[in-house]
Amino acid sequence: MLGGFYIALIVAMVFAEAYYTSPSRMLAMFRNENIQFAIKLSFVTCGITTILCLWVGAPLAYILSRWDDTPFARRLDRIALDPMIGRMRCGWWWIPVLGLPWLLLRMVRRPRAMVDALVDVPLVLPPLVVGICLLILFETPWLRAMQRVHFTLFGEEYSLRITYGVPAVIIAQFAVSCAFAVRTLKVTFDQISPRNEQVALTLGCNRFQAFWRVLLPEARGGIVAAAAISWARSLGEFGPILVFAGATRLRTEVLSTSVFLHFSVGELGDALAVSLMMIIAAVAIMATMRALDAGPQLS
Amino acid sequence: MIRVSDLIIRSGDFSLENVSFEVPGGAHAALMGRTGSGKTSILETIAGLRSLASGRIELAGRDVTHLRPADRNIGYVPQDAALFSTMTVARQVGFALEVRGARQTAIDARVAELAALLGIGHLLARRPRGLSGGEAQRVSLGRALAHAPPVLLLDEPLSALDDQTRQEMFSLLRRVREKTGVTVLHVTHNAEEARALADIVLQIADGELRVVNRGELTPLGGSRAFIDPTRAGDAG
Numbered sequence: 001m002l003g004g005f006y007i008a009l010i011v012a013m014v015f016a017e018a019y020y021t022s023p024s025r026m027l028a029m030f031r032n033e034n035i036q037f038a039i040k041l042s043f044v045t046c047g048i049t050t051i052l053c054l055w056v057g058a059p060l061a062y063i064l065s066r067w068d069d070t071p072f073a074r075r076l077d078r079i080a081l082d083p084m085i086g087r088m089r090c091g092w093w094w095i096p097v098l099g100l101p102w103l104l105l106r107m108v109r110r111p112r113a114m115v116d117a118l119v120d121v122p123l124v125l126p127p128l129v130v131g132i133c134l135l136i137l138f139e140t141p142w143l144r145a146m147q148r149v150h151f152t153l154f155g156e157e158y159s160l161r162i163t164y165g166v167p168a169v170i171i172a173q174f175a176v177s178c179a180f181a182v183r184t185l186k187v188t189f190d191q192i193s194p195r196n197e198q199v200a201l202t203l204g205c206n207r208f209q210a211f212w213r214v215l216l217p218e219a220r221g222g223i224v225a226a227a228a229i230s231w232a233r234s235l236g237e238f239g240p241i242l243v244f245a246g247a248t249r250l251r252t253e254v255l256s257t258s259v260f261l262h263f264s265v266g267e268l269g270d271a272l273a274v275s276l277m278m279i280i281a282a283v284a285i286m287a288t289m290r291a292l293d294a295g296p297q298l299s
Numbered sequence: 300m301i302r303v304s305d306l307i308i309r310s311g312d313f314s315l316e317n318v319s320f321e322v323p324g325g326a327h328a329a330l331m332g333r334t335g336s337g338k339t340s341i342l343e344t345i346a347g348l349r350s351l352a353s354g355r356i357e358l359a360g361r362d363v364t365h366l367r368p369a370d371r372n373i374g375y376v377p378q379d380a381a382l383f384s385t386m387t388v389a390r391q392v393g394f395a396l397e398v399r400g401a402r403q404t405a406i407d408a409r410v411a412e413l414a415a416l417l418g419i420g421h422l423l424a425r426r427p428r429g430l431s432g433g434e435a436q437r438v439s440l441g442r443a444l445a446h447a448p449p450v451l452l453l454d455e456p457l458s459a460l461d462d463q464t465r466q467e468m469f470s471l472l473r474r475v476r477e478k479t480g481v482t483v484l485h486v487t488h489n490a491e492e493a494r495a496l497a498d499i500v501l502q503i504a505d506g507e508l509r510v511v512n513r514g515e516l517t518p519l520g521g522s523r524a525f526i527d528p529t530r531a532g533d534a535g
Contacts, residue, residue, distance in 0.1 A: 070311070195381040198348050201368040202375040203395040204446065213398075217385040 014279060021272045029273040037250050038258040039277070045166065045254060046234040049173040053181035053230040054223065056174075060119070061185035062211060066194060069112040076109050122179045130175055131243025138163050138244075168245035169252055173234035180233050181226040188222025189215065228289040232282045255281075300324040301345065301450055301484055306354030308340050314352075315340060318508050320501055324359070324449070327476055327483040329493035332503030338486045342452050345484065346375050359449035359482070374443030374451040374481070378458060380435040382427035388438050389414075389423040395446040413441040416478060417471065433464035437471065444479065451475075453485040457492060469495045 029035045084102045087094045108114065122130055137143065149160045162168050192215060200210035216223065238256040241247075247257035255278050262271035306318040315337040322328040332338045343349040345356055347368035356364045363371045383391055390397070392413055393406040401409075414420040417437045427435060436456050443451060457465050473496065476483060487493060493500050502511050 074311075193379075193381065195377055195379065196383060198343075198346075198368075199375060199377060199381045199442075200383075200394075201348065202346055202371070202373055203442065204369045204398040206367070206369060209398060214383055218383065220385070 017272060017276055017279065021269070021276050025269055026273045026276065029270060029277070034249050034253060035258060035274065035277075038253045038255050038274075041166070041169070041252075042235060042254040042256075042281075045169045045173060046231050048170050049177055049234040050227050050231045052170070052174050053178045054227055057178050057181035057185055057226060057230075058216070058223070059211075060115075061182045062189055062215070064112060064116055064119070064182070064186050065189035066197075067112050069110055072111065073109045076105060080105055081109070119179050119182050122176045123183075127176070127237070127239025128243060131172060131240035134168075134172060134175060134240060134244040135163065138168075163244065164246045164248070164252065166245075166252060169241055169254060172240035172244045173237045175240060176237055177230040177233040181230045184226040184229055185219070185222055188219045188225075191222075192218050224289050224292060228286050231285055235278060235282055235285075300357070300359055301328070301482055302355075302357040303341070303345065304355040304357075306341070306344065306356070307352040308337065308344055308349065309352045310340070310349070313337070313340070318354070320508060320510070322482055322484060322499060324482050325476070325480050326498045327472075327485060327496050328499040328501055329497035330484060330486045330501045330503070331488060331490075331493055334488065336503040338503055339454055342454050342484065342486050345450075346373055346452055347371050372446070372448050372450070374440075374446075374448040376436070376439045376443050376451070376453045376456045378455040380427075380432075380439040380456070382430070382435055382438060382442075384427055386426070387423065388419060388425055388427070388430075391427070391438060392419075392423075392441040392445055394442060399446065409445055410441075413444060416475065417441050431464075432460050433468065436460065436468065440471075440475065444475065444481070447479070449482060451481045451483045453483060453487075455486055455488070458487070458489065465492075472496055 081102065084098045084105075088098055088102070125133075138147070143162075147159070147161050147163065151158055162171065196214050196218065197210040200214040201207070205213060236256060238260065241252070241254060242257055242260065245252040247253050247261055249261075253261065255274055259271050259274045259278070262268075262274060301320075301322040303321070304319050306315070308315040308318075318341060320328075330338045330341065340349060344351050345358070347363070347366060351364070354364070355362065358371060358373065383394070386394065389410050393401075393410045396406045396409060410423065411420075414423055417440060419434065419437050419441060422430065422434060422438065427438070430438065439456070457468050460468060469492075472483070475481065483496075485492070485496065500511050501508055
């Protein structure tokens with residue numbers, strides 16, 4: 001019953017949006033040069049971000065799924081933590097000396113859990129904060145110096161400028177979407193028995209081959225789901241893009257920032273038309289990916 | 300030939316101390332013991348899938364103690380067959396040769412040879428989904444034998460099969476050994492399997508690994524020495 005209410009809410013939201021937008025308005029928006037640019041930029045950046053998310057997310061999710069850090073924790077206990085505890089039990093005056101090092105070592109005792117928690121940071125941070133963090137990071141002296149570099153390739157001059165450019169759009173999308181990809185892929189890898197990779201190792205594979213030839217094909221469904229969620233998340237990304245890449249017409253304007261630009265100057269109809277385009281694009285991509293994943297399989 | 304000398308395996312609260320045994324070339328050895336006694340740990344250590352604290356492992360006259368599983372030249376058949384769900388049976392059986400960069404004609408010929416030996420010719424175009432337990436184990440056996448390893452490690456491959464299929468697998472395993480001359484180390488807790496197949500029976504009981512005659516096989520009642528009974532469970 002409660003689930004049905006939620007589904008009804010989603011459907012009602014979409015219908016309400018569609019009700020206040022006419023096909024003629026949407027066609028007019030399609031013919032608008034700014035919107036055409038925003039659509040093109042959105043599709044290109046979301047595509048690149050999705051590839052990056054899978055490329056980076058798959059190995060990271062694999063490590064989080066398969067890496068057993070128990071031996072590391074035991075070794076650290078034996079070498080450092082247990083002797084430190086022993087010392088502190090001998091006399092309270094050891095506590096100010098060893099207390100802080102003990103606490104720091106205790107924090108890195110389970111590196112897998114630490115990395116696992118770090119992956120969740122972009123998910124729990126407010127999007128605006130992610131954008132501010134990225135902006136500050138790329139304005140540090142080293143990265144600012146890097147962004148001033150110019151070079152010529154095939155007669156064309158290029159620069160490594162990132163902030164307020166298209167690369168910033170991709171980085172902002174990647175910063176959040178990759179966490180979703182890692183979470184989806186980790187769940188997929190967790191569900192596949194490591195026994196298959198072990199057998200592959202005995203058949204002559206190295207670790208990379210076992211991952212590439214055996215695990216990844218078995219994780220196809222999860223990879224498709226991760227790609228779909230990364231793409232959709234990138235399309236909907238707004239806060240970090242606005243802060244880190246800006247929303248300059250015909251330069252860094254993507255569909256989500258386009259909605260904001262129209263909305264902020266009171267063009268509600270245009271904002272709704274662009275929103276509906278985003279909904280249609282997201283639903284189409286998700287449906288296509290699910291259809292691809294549910295393709296016929298020979299048994 | 301399999302020679303294990305002074306093997307020590309430690310994993311958390313589980314430990315297995317000073318295990319030594321030898322299986323002559325071409326022989327079939329059954330490794331028996333209760334659940335948690337460490338027989339699967341020994342097998343996985345020989346396969347290179349589990350690290351050892353100390354000791355020495357020789358396979359076919361070669362010291363493989365510190366080699367990667369890929370370089371040990373072994374065949375390994377796990378309990379659940381662990382077939383690759385996305386590959387056809389034919390590709391699966393030829394996988395070890397594919398990884399070694401063999402030509403497709405050589406792979407096809409070897410797959411056909413093994414299919415005839417194991418009676419899986421009619422399954423070659425299928426994927427693992429829908430195979431019976433016996434069929435899956437035959438495919439797993441074929442996959443393990445494709446690169447002609449001198450040593451075959453079997454981890455309770457018959458435990459989930461019905462009696463009739465198990466009897467069929469007995470004769471199949473005998474035929475495989477006769478045709479290939481492979482040395483077999485077979486982990487099992489089933490005395491019938493050991494009697495039917497093994498030339499040598501190694502039994503872990505009371506914390507010791509000892510060789511027993513097939514006629515002496517008794518229901519297993521060995522204690523879990525070296526293992527904290529309250530925390531055992533990560534050893535096979």
